[in-house]
Amino acid sequence: MPQTVYTLLCERDVPMATVTLPKILRFLQPNQPLVIIDDGSITDKGTEMLLQLSPAIQVIKRKEREEQVLDMISQYPGCRKYRDEYGPALKLIDIPLLARTASPRFTYTDSDIIYIKNCEAYFGQQQNTYLRTDAIKLSVKLSNVFFKYRWPIPYKFNSGYFSYDTQKYDLDVIEYFVTRPDVRNNKWVHEQTCWALMFGKSGPSYSPDETQFVCRENLISPQPETRAIHLIGKLKGKLHDWSAEHYEVSGNSAQPRFNLSRNVNVIDWAQKSARRFLPIK
Numbered sequence: 001m002p003q004t005v006y007t008l009l010c011e012r013d014v015p016m017a018t019v020t021l022p023k024i025l026r027f028l029q030p031n032q033p034l035v036i037i038d039d040g041s042i043t044d045k046g047t048e049m050l051l052q053l054s055p056a057i058q059v060i061k062r063k064e065r066e067e068q069v070l071d072m073i074s075q076y077p078g079c080r081k082y083r084d085e086y087g088p089a090l091k092l093i094d095i096p097l098l099a100r101t102a103s104p105r106f107t108y109t110d111s112d113i114i115y116i117k118n119c120e121a122y123f124g125q126q127q128n129t130y131l132r133t134d135a136i137k138l139s140v141k142l143s144n145v146f147f148k149y150r151w152p153i154p155y156k157f158n159s160g161y162f163s164y165d166t167q168k169y170d171l172d173v174i175e176y177f178v179t180r181p182d183v184r185n186n187k188w189v190h191e192q193t194c195w196a197l198m199f200g201k202s203g204p205s206y207s208p209d210e211t212q213f214v215c216r217e218n219l220i221s222p223q224p225e226t227r228a229i230h231l232i233g234k235l236k237g238k239l240h241d242w243s244a245e246h247y248e249v250s251g252n253s254a255q256p257r258f259n260l261s262r263n264v265n266v267i268d269w270a271q272k273s274a275r276r277f278l279p280i281k
Contacts, residue, residue, distance in 0.1 A: 081178075088192075118254070136155070157192065213229075
């Protein structure tokens with residue numbers, strides 16, 4: 001059975017999703033669903049726009065799943081509080097809880113990723129796989145990762161795209177993480193950091209080749225080898241330009257490559273610390 005593909009969406013990003021989600025559908029199997037998880041802000045009009053894109057799209061409104069999810073985390077007060085206060089927590093809590101009732105694995109993708117060509121393999125991974133970005137971006141100090149918590153954290157982890165084994169999902173890990181006061185140095189990557197910890201505790205993981213699935217803000221334009229682009233930061237302004245059809249047929253037709261990843265190590269920490277004082281390129 002194909003793994004379900006999920007995305008978390010708000011009303012603000014519905015117009016973007018009407019461009020990017022149809023591109024995802026081109027690479028899914030006929031019976032592979034694409035499920036949109038509403039953050040609670042999507043209007044009835046927005047829901048109608050999304051459902052009109054394809055019969056393969058499902059929208060699960062927050063009010064429809066609220067009782068079910070709250071029951072699942074009833075013994076986790078930290079998770080309940082985190083979910084109430086922090087929108088991206090729905091990616092960390094709601095989606096995997098719903099996913100593990102449906103299939104052994106699931107794929108997650110942000111709605112600001114353009115899947116350009118030859119992307120079928122991204123939605124059928126059988127190993128834990130995450131998107132590698134251009135830097136180590138965590139909400140906890142690396143010194144604490146190594147010397148206080150001794151956490152295994154995958155290298156340059158980005159939670160914009162991943163495939164994950166639902167049997168490895170552990171609410172106890174999330175409860176412990178979200179109740180640590182010293183892991184919230186950057187709220188924008190807090191959920192991402194918890195996912196990184198979950199991946200690190202789950203064993204070996206893989207990443208798409210960085211030249212094929214691009215996650216860096218200094219990208220000038222798609223290259224012949226580009227398969228997908230995460231529109232981080234200012235790149236969101238390139239949505240329509242880079243969604244043009246000529247990118248879908250240009251370049252080579254090689255299938256996506258995946259590389260065995262590694263965890264962040266003390267050398268990475270030393271180099272990151274040195275950059276505070278030295279202009280290391």
